[in-house]
Amino acid sequence: EPITVKFSHVVAENTPKGLMANKFRDLVAADPALKDKVVVEVFPNSQLFDDDKVMDAMLLGDVQIAAPSLSKFQKYNPQLLIYDLPFLFKDIAAVDRFQQSEDGQTLLTSMKDKGYIGLGYLHNGMKQLSANKPLKTPEDAKGLKFRIQTSDVLAAQFEAVGGVPVKKPFSEVFTLMQTKAIDGSENPWSNIYSKKFHEVQSDITESDHGVLDYMVITSSEFWDGLDEDVRTALKKDMDEAVTYGNEMSVKKADEDKQAIIDSKRSTVYTLTAEERQKWVDAMKPVWDKFKDTIGADLIDKALKANEG
Amino acid sequence: MLKIIHRLEENIIALLLVGMTLLVFVETILRFGFGMGLMWSEELTLHLSAWMVLFGASYGLRVGAHIGVDFLVKKFSEETQRIIGLIMVAAALVYCILFMYGAWEYLGKIYKVGIELNDMSIKKWQAHSILLVGFLLIGIRLIEIGIRMWRYEQTMISMHDEAKEVLELQKEAVGGLK
Amino acid sequence: MTIAFLFILLFALIFFGMPIAISLGLASITTILLFSHDSLGSIALKFFESQSGHYTLLAIPFFILSSAFLSTGGVARRLIDFAIAAIGHVRGGLAMASVLACMLFAAVSGSSPATVAAIGAIVITGMVRAGYPMAFGAGVITTAGTLGILIPPSIVMLVYSAATEVSAAKMFEAGFIPGIMMGLLLMVAIYIVARVKKLPAQPFPGFRTLLVTGGRALGGMMLIFIVLGAIYGGVASPTEAAAVAAVYAFLIAVYGYRDIGPLKGKPWVSEGESTSAAIMRNLLYFPRAMVMSVGDQEVRKVIMDAAKVSIMLLFIIGNAMLFAHVLTTERIPHHIAETIVGWGLPAWGFLIIVNLLLLAAGNFMEPSAILLIMAPILFPIAVKLGIDPIHLGIIMTVNMEIGMLTPPVGLNLFVTAGITGKSMGWVIKASLPWTLLLLGFLLLITYVPQISLWLPEYLNELRGFAPGS
Ligand code: NA
Ligand code: NA
Numbered sequence: 001e002p003i004t005v006k007f008s009h010v011v012a013e014n015t016p017k018g019l020m021a022n023k024f025r026d027l028v029a030a031d032p033a034l035k036d037k038v039v040v041e042v043f044p045n046s047q048l049f050d051d052d053k054v055m056d057a058m059l060l061g062d063v064q065i066a067a068p069s070l071s072k073f074q075k076y077n078p079q080l081l082i083y084d085l086p087f088l089f090k091d092i093a094a095v096d097r098f099q100q101s102e103d104g105q106t107l108l109t110s111m112k113d114k115g116y117i118g119l120g121y122l123h124n125g126m127k128q129l130s131a132n133k134p135l136k137t138p139e140d141a142k143g144l145k146f147r148i149q150t151s152d153v154l155a156a157q158f159e160a161v162g163g164v165p166v167k168k169p170f171s172e173v174f175t176l177m178q179t180k181a182i183d184g185s186e187n188p189w190s191n192i193y194s195k196k197f198h199e200v201q202s203d204i205t206e207s208d209h210g211v212l213d214y215m216v217i218t219s220s221e222f223w224d225g226l227d228e229d230v231r232t233a234l235k236k237d238m239d240e241a242v243t244y245g246n247e248m249s250v251k252k253a254d255e256d257k258q259a260i261i262d263s264k265r266s267t268v269y270t271l272t273a274e275e276r277q278k279w280v281d282a283m284k285p286v287w288d289k290f291k292d293t294i295g296a297d298l299i300d301k302a303l304k305a306n307e308g
Numbered sequence: 309m310l311k312i313i314h315r316l317e318e319n320i321i322a323l324l325l326v327g328m329t330l331l332v333f334v335e336t337i338l339r340f341g342f343g344m345g346l347m348w349s350e351e352l353t354l355h356l357s358a359w360m361v362l363f364g365a366s367y368g369l370r371v372g373a374h375i376g377v378d379f380l381v382k383k384f385s386e387e388t389q390r391i392i393g394l395i396m397v398a399a400a401l402v403y404c405i406l407f408m409y410g411a412w413e414y415l416g417k418i419y420k421v422g423i424e425l426n427d428m429s430i431k432k433w434q435a436h437s438i439l440l441v442g443f444l445l446i447g448i449r450l451i452e453i454g455i456r457m458w459r460y461e462q463t464m465i466s467m468h469d470e471a472k473e474v475l476e477l478q479k480e481a482v483g484g485l486k
Numbered sequence: 487m488t489i490a491f492l493f494i495l496l497f498a499l500i501f502f503g504m505p506i507a508i509s510l511g512l513a514s515i516t517t518i519l520l521f522s523h524d525s526l527g528s529i530a531l532k533f534f535e536s537q538s539g540h541y542t543l544l545a546i547p548f549f550i551l552s553s554a555f556l557s558t559g560g561v562a563r564r565l566i567d568f569a570i571a572a573i574g575h576v577r578g579g580l581a582m583a584s585v586l587a588c589m590l591f592a593a594v595s596g597s598s599p600a601t602v603a604a605i606g607a608i609v610i611t612g613m614v615r616a617g618y619p620m621a622f623g624a625g626v627i628t629t630a631g632t633l634g635i636l637i638p639p640s641i642v643m644l645v646y647s648a649a650t651e652v653s654a655a656k657m658f659e660a661g662f663i664p665g666i667m668m669g670l671l672l673m674v675a676i677y678i679v680a681r682v683k684k685l686p687a688q689p690f691p692g693f694r695t696l697l698v699t700g701g702r703a704l705g706g707m708m709l710i711f712i713v714l715g716a717i718y719g720g721v722a723s724p725t726e727a728a729a730v731a732a733v734y735a736f737l738i739a740v741y742g743y744r745d746i747g748p749l750k751g752k753p754w755v756s757e758g759e760s761t762s763a764a765i766m767r768n769l770l771y772f773p774r775a776m777v778m779s780v781g782d783q784e785v786r787k788v789i790m791d792a793a794k795v796s797i798m799l800l801f802i803i804g805n806a807m808l809f810a811h812v813l814t815t816e817r818i819p820h821h822i823a824e825t826i827v828g829w830g831l832p833a834w835g836f837l838i839i840v841n842l843l844l845l846a847a848g849n850f851m852e853p854s855a856i857l858l859i860m861a862p863i864l865f866p867i868a869v870k871l872g873i874d875p876i877h878l879g880i881i882m883t884v885n886m887e888i889g890m891l892t893p894p895v896g897l898n899l900f901v902t903a904g905i906t907g908k909s910m911g912w913v914i915k916a917s918l919p920w921t922l923l924l925l926g927f928l929l930l931i932t933y934v935p936q937i938s939l940w941l942p943e944y945l946n947e948l949r950g951f952a953p954g955s
Contacts, residue, residue, distance in 0.1 A: 004523070045651075047814050047862075052426070053535045059417045062528035075423045114421050143343055150426040155347065166345035167427060169541050175655045175723055181339065318790055325793045329548055332729035336722060350541060357544055358537035361804065364797035365507075373794040374505035374801065375852065379894045381503040396504045403512040406519070407533075410526030414534075417527065439530050464503045 020245025362442030578680025602631030848889020
């Protein structure tokens with residue numbers, strides 16, 4: 001009987017992550033090396049577990065693969081906070097270079113003692129600021145309530161510009177924005193577009209101030225228990241699926257950005273070099289707070305990726 | 309003694325319910341009145357709710373709060389009802405034991421990983437330990453019910469009638485009806 | 487095979503008197519054990535997720551708590567007095583006023599049985615005294631009480647949004663017009679029956695009484711503005727509005743109306759008391775009432791009653807989510823969806839099936855459990871067929887209303903049987919014509935989606951940013 005690999009994620013099938021998961025399933029099905037050995041089942045839309053509980057379900061062996069956002073992993077390895085630091089990477093290509101570097105790859109396997117192995121990084125994209133007023137300089141963010149994911153770095157980042165970080169479930173963000181219970185948020189273009197945040201936020205600032213990426217992970221118990229040849233074949237298919245997903249993600253970010261501009265529901269503002277520097281100056285001190293946890297040399301190496 | 313335990317049980321449940329209500333109330337007022345956010349309030353409220361339900365489920369058995377369907381069972385003779393009732397208690401105990409086993413397995417895993425909750429510095433296994441406690445309490449209550457059935461003092465697990473309940477409340481308010 | 491085992495075991499347990507929550511949980515857990523490779527640990531994990539992972543569901547205990555304070559307080563009686571003063575003078579007016587009172591109470595309460603109990607206990611005897619046949623009054627109230635879940639706030643809608651991730655606020659917006667429509671429909675039907683059967687009218691009490699009763703009812707009706715205003719006007723999420731409502735309901739019952747609690751029987755103004763003395767006294771009452779409520783027996787009883795119902799419902803919901811989880815891991819919704827889509831049904835044909843399925847389920851089960859089991863199956867198909875998720879939610883809600891009126895398990899039937907002291911058979915017969923009316927209403931709601939969708943879309947436009955701005 002073939003091994004069933006359950007891939008559980010929390011987004012729709014037509015998102016980059018959804019497409020990547022389905023691609024992986026199809027690649028495995030078509031792989032002669034895995035014929036009759038492995039079947040992949042994809043469960044989208046939080047059908048099985050949300051991102052919090054899926055980590056536990058993986059330890060119990062009920063889910064084999066998931067792809068939570070990188071912020072979720074800081075409980076397991078605080079070094080992964082590095083991906084939340086504001087203005088560390090200048091664009092998604094720089095993010096990619098760091099992830100593919102030796103240090104980036106080491107981070108993938110850094111949670112082995114907790115029972116997890118990272119199989120690859122999947123892009124969602126660079127984050128943009130949105131609010132119900134224009135955000136041109138950090139002063140504009142003062143006193144505004146921003147929805148964030150759980151992360152000490154992200155909380156510190158908004159506190160640094162005088163904003164109020166508010167933690168609310170992603171599913172409620174639209175309503176809360178619509179009802180003005182929260183004033184703003186930070187999201188990649190694809191999230192803004194797919195969740196229609198641009199319809200309830202009057203202004204979006206193209207800040208590219210941070211990255212929101214995923215890590216595709218599996219449980220080490222499951223992964224190490226596989227036959228060598230099966231594991232190699234699965235990894236190869238996974239790499240191919242991730243590459244495909246990342247292409248989709250970059251393409252979709254551009255498309256969605258354009259669609260948002262075309263919709264005219266929200267004004268997209270591009271920062272001048274001067275304005276952008278003000279944001280950098282305001283937010284960068286956050287790095288110092290987390291330097292010891294992350295490691296100063298790791299931050300330096302991440303900065304080098306901007307040059308490549 | 310039993311009375312004190314029951315009283316304590318009720319106080320804990322009331323405290324959890326009032327606590328979570330006030331927490332969301334205060335958080336809402338803070339956000340609108342003062343533009344402040346409490347990072348941990350959502351997670352705390354959700355856990356208070358989970359604790360109320362899991363701790364309170366066994367209390368629900370004691371006061372017959374869990375609704376069930378009795379129209380078919382009521383057609384049988386008293387003795388048959390009692391036997392069916394005893395079988396149901398046994399089945400419910402199986403449910404409890406399987407759940408406790410599952411909770412043990414799950415808590416063991418997250419104990420080993422040793423991580424904390426997202427927004428509060430409480431170990432996850434501690435916050436989720438109510439799973440084990442809750443189902444243990446349900447099991448104890450089921451055994452009590454089983455003993456009462458054995459002694460011909462009760463015939464069904466769910467002696468509850470939601471309709472009657474709402475009515476009683478109403479009668480107190482309206483001052484009785486003909 | 488798996489699906490047959492799961493459902494047969496479930497129904498066997500339910501019909502042999504196992505609490506519904508445990509029936510759902512035990513059926514799920516044995517199915518996992520026998521047919522799947524999943525661990526028991528994941529069942530425990532999933533159960534905890536069901537209890538700690540849905541912020542929307544938190545609104546349920548809050549709305550139950552606020553309902554509990556309103557039911558014990560004299561809010562219901564004041565709403566009824568106002569409704570009678572407003573439309574009691576029309577032929578059949580007392581019955582129509584009862585429907586209006588149900589609508590008003592529905593707008594502050596999220597539950598149908600609570601609505602029947604709060605309003606029915608007072609008005610049914612009132613109608614009999616005024617010369618109405620008892621069966622008429624009982625039938626009207628049993629049916630009008632179902633508005634509790636259609637007019638927002640609504641526990642059933644909260645469960646639907648938790649199961650489908652459709653916004654609860656949107657559902658609350660969508661239920662408003664259908665709720666008003668159904669209330670008006672009942673009133674029109676009453677008027678026709680009243681003309682034919684020559685049912686009595688009350689004398690018009692005069693505008694003064696109307697204003698006075700309206701003023702007295704305002705304390706309760708304020709809650710409508712708080713809850714719906716906060717949600718529609720865009721100030722708070724349903725969960726937050728519910729928590730505020732619970733605190734407000736406590737204040738109005740204990741401090742405002744003083745029907746229960748430490749200030750019970752203490753008047754706002756004593757005879758011969760000067761205004762300033764009354765103000766001072768009432769100001770001092772406030773901290774006193776807050777402190778003394780902690781140990782107050784009546785307040786404590788309301789809280790425990792609310793806790794009891796909340797625990798019962800959330801425990802069912804947790805086990806029903808487990809059941810839905812087993813369906814999902816076994817890909818059962820997927821297979822059923824494929825089969826139904828394979829039939830090539832048009833959307834209207836699919837909606838007939840939806841209604842038949844839900845009506846059948848509504849005979850036996852509790853609404854939250856039905857929704858949690860059926861929504862994952864029906865939702866993806868509906869989306870594929872281009873049916874609006876909010877419209878589907880309203881269709882399901884109206885079905886759940888009917889389910890409360892159909893034997894053998896119909897919560898509203900039980901409540902009315904209790905109020906009137908009559909048999910279930912008598913109540914079923916009394917409410918049958920009105921249930922048929924509700925079935926007609928279901929058809930209307932099913933095939934005219936605009937009834938449900940117009941308001942949320944309109945509100946969206948109001949709030950939206952004008953294109954190009
Ligand atoms: Na309602
Ligand atoms: Na029914």
